[in-house]
Amino acid sequence: MAKVATETKKSAANSVTSSKTFEKIQAIIDRTSNKAGASIRVLQQAQGLVGYLPPGVLKAISRDMKIPLSELYGIVSFYSFFSLVPKGKYVLQVCMGTSCYVKGGEKILDTLRKDYNLVPGGITSDGRFSLEMVRCLGCCGLSPVIAIGKDVHRKVKPSHLKDILSSYR
Amino acid sequence: MNGIILTINGKQVKGKAGSTVLEICEANGINVPTLCHLKGLTDVGACRMCLVEIEKERRPVPACTYPARDGLVVQTSTEKLEKHRRLVLELLFTERNHLCAYCLASGDCELQILGYEYQIDSWRYPYSWPSFPLDSSDKHVMIDHNRCILCGRCVRICSEKVGVHTLDFGYRGWKDRISADLNQPLGEASSCIDCGACFQACPTGAIWAKSSAYRGRPDQCKKMRSVCALCGVGCEIDVLVKNNALIRIDSTELAGDRGVLCYKGRFDQLYESHQGINTPLLRDDSGKLKACSIGNALDEVGEKFGNIVARYGKNSIAGIASSKASNESLKAFKKFMTDIIGNDLIDTIDGDEYRTIIQGATKFRSGAGLNIETTLEEILKADCLLVVGVNPLESQQVAGSYIFRAASQGKANLIVLDVDKNPFGFHASTWLKPTKGKEELAINALTKAVIGKLSASNAVKAKENTTSLGAMNITQANKEAGIDVEDLNNAAAMLAKSKHSVVVYGKDILLRKNPKLITAILRLASKSGKQNPKKPRVISLKPRGNSRGAWNLGLANKKEFSLSGLTKNGVKAVYLLLADDYIDDTKIIDGLKGAKFVVVQASYSSPVTASANVVLPSPTWAERKGSYTSLDGITKSTPKLTQPQNNIKRDEDIIRGISKRIKISDRRS
Numbered sequence: 001m002a003k004v005a006t007e008t009k010k011s012a013a014n015s016v017t018s019s020k021t022f023e024k025i026q027a028i029i030d031r032t033s034n035k036a037g038a039s040i041r042v043l044q045q046a047q048g049l050v051g052y053l054p055p056g057v058l059k060a061i062s063r064d065m066k067i068p069l070s071e072l073y074g075i076v077s078f079y080s081f082f083s084l085v086p087k088g089k090y091v092l093q094v095c096m097g098t099s100c101y102v103k104g105g106e107k108i109l110d111t112l113r114k115d116y117n118l119v120p121g122g123i124t125s126d127g128r129f130s131l132e133m134v135r136c137l138g139c140c141g142l143s144p145v146i147a148i149g150k151d152v153h154r155k156v157k158p159s160h161l162k163d164i165l166s167s168y169r
Numbered sequence: 170m171n172g173i174i175l176t177i178n179g180k181q182v183k184g185k186a187g188s189t190v191l192e193i194c195e196a197n198g199i200n201v202p203t204l205c206h207l208k209g210l211t212d213v214g215a216c217r218m219c220l221v222e223i224e225k226e227r228r229p230v231p232a233c234t235y236p237a238r239d240g241l242v243v244q245t246s247t248e249k250l251e252k253h254r255r256l257v258l259e260l261l262f263t264e265r266n267h268l269c270a271y272c273l274a275s276g277d278c279e280l281q282i283l284g285y286e287y288q289i290d291s292w293r294y295p296y297s298w299p300s301f302p303l304d305s306s307d308k309h310v311m312i313d314h315n316r317c318i319l320c321g322r323c324v325r326i327c328s329e330k331v332g333v334h335t336l337d338f339g340y341r342g343w344k345d346r347i348s349a350d351l352n353q354p355l356g357e358a359s360s361c362i363d364c365g366a367c368f369q370a371c372p373t374g375a376i377w378a379k380s381s382a383y384r385g386r387p388d389q390c391k392k393m394r395s396v397c398a399l400c401g402v403g404c405e406i407d408v409l410v411k412n413n414a415l416i417r418i419d420s421t422e423l424a425g426d427r428g429v430l431c432y433k434g435r436f437d438q439l440y441e442s443h444q445g446i447n448t449p450l451l452r453d454d455s456g457k458l459k460a461c462s463i464g465n466a467l468d469e470v471g472e473k474f475g476n477i478v479a480r481y482g483k484n485s486i487a488g489i490a491s492s493k494a495s496n497e498s499l500k501a502f503k504k505f506m507t508d509i510i511g512n513d514l515i516d517t518i519d520g521d522e523y524r525t526i527i528q529g530a531t532k533f534r535s536g537a538g539l540n541i542e543t544t545l546e547e548i549l550k551a552d553c554l555l556v557v558g559v560n561p562l563e564s565q566q567v568a569g570s571y572i573f574r575a576a577s578q579g580k581a582n583l584i585v586l587d588v589d590k591n592p593f594g595f596h597a598s599t600w601l602k603p604t605k606g607k608e609e610l611a612i613n614a615l616t617k618a619v620i621g622k623l624s625a626s627n628a629v630k631a632k633e634n635t636t637s638l639g640a641m642n643i644t645q646a647n648k649e650a651g652i653d654v655e656d657l658n659n660a661a662a663m664l665a666k667s668k669h670s671v672v673v674y675g676k677d678i679l680l681r682k683n684p685k686l687i688t689a690i691l692r693l694a695s696k697s698g699k700q701n702p703k704k705p706r707v708i709s710l711k712p713r714g715n716s717r718g719a720w721n722l723g724l725a726n727k728k729e730f731s732l733s734g735l736t737k738n739g740v741k742a743v744y745l746l747l748a749d750d751y752i753d754d755t756k757i758i759d760g761l762k763g764a765k766f767v768v769v770q771a772s773y774s775s776p777v778t779a780s781a782n783v784v785l786p787s788p789t790w791a792e793r794k795g796s797y798t799s800l801d802g803i804t805k806s807t808p809k810l811t812q813p814q815n816n817i818k819r820d821e822d823i824i825r826g827i828s829k830r831i832k833i834s835d836r837r838s
Contacts, residue, residue: 005811033468033690050568055351059351060349063595066579066598068334068337068360069351069360069700070334070335070339070348070349070350070351070358070360071334071337071351073337073339073350073351073352074337074338074339075346077339077341077352078339078340078341086252109563115509
C-alpha cells in the first residue's frame, strides 16, 4: 500500500512539474485569456488538467496572464471548487443536503472514516479517492446520494460502499 | 453643465459633475463618517458607514460610490442612518479583536474615533474571540489580522498606487482575511517591496510599523513637512518627531500622484545606519584620529590649506563633494573652491555620470543640457515604457512604482532592455537581453526597427539624422547583440504605435561612461511615436539624492576628472564634502592615498573618514534646514527636524570658518 502511495505521489509530482503540463496550461491561457472572467476559466481548466492547483501552476498562470498571485489566491481560496492540495484519482462527494442528511448521509461519512480512514478534505493512502462534503447534488428524490467523479450513486447504504468503491480502479 | 446643485440636509450646495455624493459633502464641510474610503483610491462601498438617504431611493446608499446628480435631495444624518451606523460599528467591534486598551493604534485609530462618536460602550452580540495569526515575518511591517476590519484600503493602495498588488482578500465569510501572494507570511511574499503604504493606509491597528510602534502617538509628536533627500524622486513627507528623534515618516498625501514612499524613505531613515561623527577629529603625532574642538580643527585646516597654496600654488587643492549634500552646502563648497582657493579642481563623486549624460545629450542636439529630460509624472501618463539598464526597485523604488502603476491592467506596455540579471525584466511584456557591452548596438537596432514600423509619412521624418543607421542590417546586429528577433520586432511595434512613450535609464548605463549610449537612447526615444524630436520623453535615474541639484550648481566638472590622476599632477590636498553620504568606494580611498593632506566633512564614520587627516562633522539631512533638487529638477526645502548632537554647525558655517582662517595665513605670508 505504502509503495503504491509513494508512486502515485511521484507521478503526481512529475505530472505537475513536467514541461508538458506547462505547455498545456499555456495553451489553455492562449485560448481562454480573451474571454470574460478568464482567470476563473483558466484556473478551472488547469485544475482539470493537474488535479489541483499547486503553487507552481498558480505562479505560471500569474506570470502569463499578468494577474497578481494574491488575486489568484483570493479566487482559489474563495471557491470551494478549487483545491490547493492534491486530490485522489476519483473525487468522492457525499451529499449533506437536508434530504440526504436525514436519510443517512452522515452514516456514509462515518463508514468512510472508520473503514477507509477517509475524512472530508482528505485522501486515501493509495491516492485513489479523496473526499468532499457537498450541499445537495440536485436529486433529493434519490437520497442519500454520493457522487464519484461524474457518476451519481443513488440510495446508498453504508453496506453498499465496499462494492461501489471496488468498482473504481 | 459642469456645476450641479444638490440639496444636502436641507441646504443647497454646489458641486462638480462626475463627483460622488461623498466628495461633494467633503467639499462643503458636511461630515459623513467613513472607514473604507481613502481619498485618491477607488471607492468600493465596503464599510457602509457613509450610508446616506437619497429621495426616491428605496433604501440608504453609500455616499462614496453614489454618483452625484443635479437636483439630488440627500440626508446625511437621520435617526435611521445613525441607527444603521451604530449597528455597523457594533458588528465590527463584535467580529474581531478591537479592545483598544491593548492596541498600539489607540489614539490614532479611525475605528476608535467612530466608536467614541457613536458611544459604543457595549454590543448586543456575543464577542467572537477571533484567533487569526499575527504576521511578524516582514522586516518593517506587522499584520495583526485580529484587528482588521476588512476595509480593503491596504489592498487598493497596494494595487492602485504602489502597483505590486501583493495584498488581496483571501478566503470567504468569517474566514475572510488579507493575504499576501499565495497566502504567505508578508516577509516571504516575493512581490512585496516593503514600501509601507499598507501601514499608512490602515485605519486601525491591523498593520503597523515596527520602527514606530510604541514610540509615541501622532498627537504626542511634532509633525513637520519635509522632503526625502535619499534618491532624488523628491517625495514630500510628514515627519513625526518626539524627544529629538524621528518617530515616523508618512507620505503627505498617500493616495496622491506622488504619494507612495519606499522602505528607505519611510523606515530606514528612522534608524541610525552608521556610526555618527559628533565631534571634529584631528590626526595626532602618533597617527591616530583624536577628538578636538571645532576651533582647533578649523585652525589646522586653515593653516595647512594656506601653507599648501603658498608653497605649491592654487592648483594644489582639489575639492570633491557628494551629491547627497544640500544645495546650500554645495553652493558654499563651490564658492570656497572658486573664490578662496581660486581653482576649478572641483567635482562630485558622481561627476562621471554627469559628464556621460551631458556629452551624450550634446551629441544628440547641441546645447542640450539636463533640461532635455522630462518629469517623473510623464511615466504615469505613458502608454509605452522602455526601461534601460536599471532596476528602479533598487535605485529609485518610487519611480518603479510609477512604472508599475502605468503598466498595470495593460494600460502601458513595459519593455525592459537589460542583461538577464535585472529582476525588473520579469515585469516586462518584452524583455530584450543584449550581451553585456552590446547595449548600444541593441538600442540602435531597436531604433532602426522602430523606424521601419512607423507609418510612411512619419518614417520619412524619422529618417533624417539617422543616416548612420542606414547601413545597419538588423538581423546581423541582433545576432551580434544577442537579441531575439521576434522580441525586437515586438518591442519596436509597441514603441512605433505608442502615443506617449517614455524611456527611463539609469545606473548600469551611466556606469558604462559611454556618452554614445545616451545619444542612442535619446535618438531611439525621439523616433518612437508622437514625440517632440528635440525633447523626447527620456528620464535618467541619477545616482544620488541631490545629483540634479549638485549638477545644476556646477559642482560636477565638465572636464574629465579623476582623483588618482590629480594627485599625480601636483594636487597635494583634497577637501571632501560627504555630508550624510556613506562612502566605502575603494577607488576614492585609493585616490586619496596620493594626497598629503585630506580633509573630510561627513556625518558618518566610514573608510574614507578613517583615511583623513582632519575630519569635520556635518549635520545629517534631518539635522539641518536645506533644499534638495529632485532628479527631474524640482527644488524643495526641508526644515531642521532634530537638533544635532553637540550642536554641530552647518556645512556652510564650517566652510566659512575655514575661509576666514585661510585669509589670515595669506596676510601673514
